[in-house]
Amino acid sequence: MCSLGRSGVTRLSQCLTFSAPYSVPGSKPWLLTVSTIQRIESRSCRSRQPTGMAGQNSPYVRVPFFDERGPGVGVDQSLQERLDEIFQKENNIERINIGFKKVGGEKLDRDQVLQWRRETRKDRALEKAAREETLTVDLGKVRQEWIESGAVFEDIYKSAELYGIYEDLFRHGYFYPCVDLNIAFSLENDMMAPVYRGNIIKPGEAGTQPEVSWRSKDDDLWTLVLTAPDSHLVEEGAEYLHWMVTNIRGSDLNSGEEIANYLQPFPPFGTGFHRFAFVLYKQETRINLGVISKPQDTVELAKRTFNTFDFYSEHQENLTPAGLAFFQSDYEPSLRDFFHNVLNMKEPRYEYEFPLPFIKPWNQFFEMNKAKGFNEFMDRHRDPKDIEKEVLIKKLKHTHPFKGDTREFMDYPEAHADDLLEVFPGPVGEKSLNPRQSYKIPSWRRHAILREQSQDGYFKSTKHSDLRRDPQLVE
Template sequence: MCSTVARTGLSRSWSSLHQHPAHGVAITGAKNWFLSADWSVHNHQQKRGNSRQATGMAGHVSPYIRIPFFHERGPGVGIDLSLQERLDELFHKRNNKKLIDIGFKRKEAKDSSFKNLKQHSRTLEMEKAAREGTLEVSLEEVNEVVVSSGEIFNSIYKAAQLYGVYEDLFREGYFHPCVNLDIAYAKEDDMMVPVYRGNIIKPREAAVQPEVTWSSKDDDIWCLVLTSLDSHLSQEDMEYNHWMVANIKGSDLSSGEEVFSYMQPFPPQGTGFHRFAFVLYKQEAPIDVSTFTHEKNTTNLSERTFSTYDFYQAHQENLTPAGLAFFQSDWDSSLRDFFHNTLIMKEPKYEYEFMPPYIQPWNRFEMRDRESVTKGFNEFLDEHRDPKDIEKEVLLKKLAHTHPYKGDTEGYMKYPLAHADDYQSYIPAPIGEKPFTKKTSKRVPSWRMEQIIKEKMKKGYYSSTDHSSLRRDPMLSE
């Protein structure tokens, strides 16, 4: 009854609440006799004093005569925020951030060959050839259609948004790629490792400068930059410049001025995957690279520290991003030599520090927990051991009674206590003296006896040793 009255009488607006002498506010719509009852109980408690807690009926206010306030009840139905509303409130600034298009104006593709390709794929002839397995499709023609239709640029744009490339490179800026970057790393046996949009390339595969091509007019000027978005070891929101060539004429990389020579990716061990982005800028005029005073083949990471946002902000009048390609890379064993001999530094390694699990002390028992009372001291010590050591010990015992053709040679002992005398010995009494009682002269401790019984019954750690025959090849068992 109390909760019902509180729901109907409670109002979330402070303008509808009136002062009450007992608690400071009164609830609009509540009955007078409810308020008078609450007021009488409050007066009774004030007379008794606040030196100690009231006992008896005075210390326990009946819920049927007291109306709970809003801070005791919590918000009503429909007032709590949903998970999506909480996330929107948490990332309000990020979601409402005004984004700026810093690229070229996006044009709709006039070439309808992509639509024509879909229409031709539904023809009966191609359908019949596909069913018969004789359909041949030229990948070069398909690639040309995807590029000319602009579908490849939409895929790059969506992938860059998904991986947060625009946000980490240009903050509030973004652009729609309009120039297709064809990037590939050379591998042994004339194999190539291409860079698409977020594919994984190992550091040993990206150790040598890649081959980069794009279509361009002869009088166009370009700038190519390769940066790592996640690899900086000391400064937050900063990058390492792995490669930078400015003032490129046409698509000839050799005609440009190399500001930074190529440096391979070096994600430290334990840091997961790092993003590496190629950005191709269209230049309106040549850029003065004399402001970079370092050597182009420097291996000093402090000199390689770079910010794409600051670089673009300083040259935004002459630069317009037009092409984008990026890949991911994580640690491999080839970086050990790179850190020691190229960067001349100790290889950094990162790992998570997990808190050790809480283990109840041996001398603390709870009589309600039957397992803790009957647990042996050896099982308590096993909680502090490496689980791999326990598994190794159990495996060795399993192999000791396993035949390669017959399987388990020990079998299962259904009643191990019936054979307790077979594996238990007693301390012999001196010659001529009365023998000791069996209860006080056992050589095998009780906890060891219990462990033997569990081992015989294939319980606890030894449950994995319960098998009758080995796994065999299905082809040989027929």
């Protein structure tokens, strides 16, 4: 039993954990009438949050660790678990192959590779040409093997998966390309800008209709579509139809019906790179879609609104995707005239307003390091582009295009730091000046010179890197 002392009911309640009508020998009658005795912990209890006399956290008692205060492991979900829960319905949808059966792409087993190596090493003429660096490789033959083996279609499929082409165009559908699309835009001086698997082509380079070709039988029917899943200005998730030709016989585009004439890319300012995908569909029979847009001076973007998933869902019995190629394009100043005169609209510009960085006052700037001068504080208020321009001009003055940095002290930039400590001579016949107060170059200027020589701070971009050279030209 616990005796009732100075602590009264507090100590007694720590010993009694039962409820009435249990009796305790020698207890008072008023105690037995209490239905339930509440346990009140003392201040020395470490199992709860410790507090002082004013109800605040006591600094004299241990504060529980985070695992004692927060929920246990597994209660809170990670970011990936929360995303999986949000997109659970989409993740549970099984992906469907809407194209033809996969062609090629089978990997050679280890025995076949070893057999090929043994046969190649037996060719003495080939080994001699490789050793003497006179071996020539027929790139046309390499490309032909790349296409016939199906590796080109595997590369296109992986690139489309990486850039989210299937997900944004066909949602849960995908297909393995089986037709090699050769697409190129004509440039000046008989130059061409080919379309591969996500390469960058500027809007000015894609201003005219490209040349498209593929292998086909004479009696096959095709539909070619060029769409932009990132360029719609009004509707979220919608696309713009940049080009559509249906009922193409063989590989002759002139034999097809142009549903929508070609429209060049027009990614607005500040929106980054936009994807533009060419999709070639194999037709079972002829289809009639009418005319969406004809060649004219101005273009109505509302009529160009397109959705690849809805288009394929409507004609999936007659169309099967077989070829794919895509490129990326971003804004350039030439599009300003295109927006005003062709699209007949104001040029949209998307800009992010960056908040101004916090800069400490100048009287706090020198508080820690006296060597830093007032010029560094003023540089924080300047446009960084102006500083980069000055640094670039200084770099070009002492940089050779092939030899690199021509300054002699670059290997040991601080080897002659003592030369910066020269002091002014004292008056003739009088006491010499205090050396700490008579430097010809002040401390802040010495700090700036050493930082430039050490290529630190603003001058990190002046570090010269060796140019890539042809191994045959290296002495």
